[in-house]
Amino acid sequence: MSVDQITYLTFGLVLIAALVVDLGLLSKKNTAITIRKALFQTTFWITLSLAFFSFLWLEKGSVVATKYLTAYLMEWSLSIDNIFVFILIFSFFRVREASAGRALLIGILLAIVFRIVFIALGIELINRFHWIMYVFGFFLIYTGFKLFFQKEEEEYNPGKSKIYQLVSKLFRVTDIEPNGRFIISVKGKIFFTSLSMVVLMLAATDIVFALDSIPTVVSLVRESPKIPFSSDDILVIYSSNIFAVLGLRSLFFLLRGAVDAFKYLQQGIAVVLVFIGVKMLLEFFEIHISIYLSLLVIVICLVAAILFSVYKKRKEKVLTEP
16 A cells, blocks of 8 residues: 555544534533533544644655645634634524534535535646646735724624625524424425525635635645646645544534634734745746744744734733733
């Protein structure tokens, strides 16, 4: 058995085992997830992701392992940005604590399926038309600047989103309390409950975020837009995405009470997006930024954004105290 086959087999087995543990032991149907349980689950997924990083280091070497770690860290930070939107969706639909875990899980599993499809399409497009990476570069720079200067009053409103309006037109939706159900029958007609709307909106919202995250990760792991993807590159892109998204559910329950604590995280993410967009465009001039430097920039930006958020939060608290 080749090294590639062993790596893919290990990744698949670890993923299946982790899902069995998470769904069978860590998550129970119609039960609320406490902060303690969310912390344990988050630690479980992060430890698993880092264990896979160690495995890649041993099997594939430091470069592939560092690419994976950089891509995972980037996806993880973008996932935190997703969570803030997820919190607004759950608040809008007033989802009960006991139903939140399952709804979030199904939405995330759907998001993974969509991401796998989008990654496959993206890789095929880039292999055929390498110039499309330069388009993604301009797109990430634009997105980064837009995100950096986005004001708080422009906060996402689920009820006014195009996704909500589209789903409402396509399906019959009822306001009846779902009691954990996704579909109910009323007078012989099938209706989607608010939980179904939550699941569909979570998956659709993640697709929108994937428009940023997938080109970002592709740029981080690929040596040059003119060189076809290697099997190692494809493994890193898929594994970093899947591990980051699977950890979203526990991270949601851990961070939903601390939304204001990371007030300036979006600015840190915005700077990273601009950096990666510039990195894509520099490839046109045969200027390649190493994965180690990319990892360093991402870590510095995210840590600085978190520390500044904590500093501002403490400063505001001191000023408001009598």
